[in-house]
Amino acid sequence: MNRILLIDDDEQLGPPLTTYFQRFELSLTHALKPSEGLALLARGGFDAAILDVMLPEMDGFELCRTIRRTSDMPIVMLTARGEVMDRVVGLELGADDYLPKPFEPRELVARLQTVLRRQSKAHALAISSGQAGDSSSPPLRFEGLTIDADRREVQREGEVVDLTGTEFELLLMLAREPGKVHSRDDILNQLRGHEADLYTRAVDIVVSRLRKKLEPLDCIKTLRNAGYSLALRRAAP
Known part of the structure; x- marks a missing residue:
C-alpha cells in the first residue's frame, strides 16, 4: 500500500480523504503544519506528498522547494484559488501535478495514481537494468551531456545535474530520438498518463526549468x- 503525506492546515480535510483513499489502497497521513510534515518526511516511508499552497509557517511553494532539495518523490500541489500562476509556480519549483480547490477526491486519487505509476516504472527500470549486468544499456552521450538511463543520472560537462523525475523522463524521451520533434500532447501522454487532464502549458514550464538546469548548453530546440x-549532436566515439 502506497503511503501518502498530506500537508494542509484544514483539519476537516484529512479524515474523509483518509477513508476514501483506503478504497484505492492508499494510506494517508495528515500533517497540519509544514514543520510537522517535514519531520514525518525525514523519518521516511512515504511514496508521495500532497501540498496545499496556503499554509502557516511557510507557503506550499517554499515547502515544495524544501522537499525537492533532498527528494524526488512525486508532489501534487493543491491551489486554493485555482489560478494559473499558482500552477505555474508550483510546476516550476518541481511539483509533478496540481489540482485546484475545491476538488473531487476521485480526481486527486487519479492524479496520484498517475505520478506513482510513473515513479514505479522508473524504479523498476533502474532495478532491472542493474540486474541485467552486461545487457544494461550504455549511457547516451552528446556534446557536453551524458544521460545514464540505468543510474538515472545526467552529467552536464562532467558535472552531475539534479533533476526531478519529470525533468529526467522528458530529457530521456528527447535524447532517445535526437532531432525528432515531440508534440506537447505526445510529451504529456508519455510523462503524465492518459488520465491526466491535458495542460500544454505544463510542458512549457518543465522544458523551461530543464533548460535552466542544463545551461550553458543549448539542449532543447522549440x-x-x-x-x-x-x-x-552525439559525441564522437
Whole structure:
C-alpha cells in the first residue's frame, strides 16, 4: 500500500480523504503544519506528498522547494484559488501535478495514481537494468551531456545535474530520438498518463526549468506550433 503525506492546515480535510483513499489502497497521513510534515518526511516511508499552497509557517511553494532539495518523490500541489500562476509556480519549483480547490477526491486519487505509476516504472527500470549486468544499456552521450538511463543520472560537462523525475523522463524521451520533434500532447501522454487532464502549458514550464538546469548548453530546440526536440549532436566515439 502506497503511503501518502498530506500537508494542509484544514483539519476537516484529512479524515474523509483518509477513508476514501483506503478504497484505492492508499494510506494517508495528515500533517497540519509544514514543520510537522517535514519531520514525518525525514523519518521516511512515504511514496508521495500532497501540498496545499496556503499554509502557516511557510507557503506550499517554499515547502515544495524544501522537499525537492533532498527528494524526488512525486508532489501534487493543491491551489486554493485555482489560478494559473499558482500552477505555474508550483510546476516550476518541481511539483509533478496540481489540482485546484475545491476538488473531487476521485480526481486527486487519479492524479496520484498517475505520478506513482510513473515513479514505479522508473524504479523498476533502474532495478532491472542493474540486474541485467552486461545487457544494461550504455549511457547516451552528446556534446557536453551524458544521460545514464540505468543510474538515472545526467552529467552536464562532467558535472552531475539534479533533476526531478519529470525533468529526467522528458530529457530521456528527447535524447532517445535526437532531432525528432515531440508534440506537447505526445510529451504529456508519455510523462503524465492518459488520465491526466491535458495542460500544454505544463510542458512549457518543465522544458523551461530543464533548460535552466542544463545551461550553458543549448539542449532543447522549440519548433513553433510543433513541439520540442533535442538539439545536441552525439559525441564522437
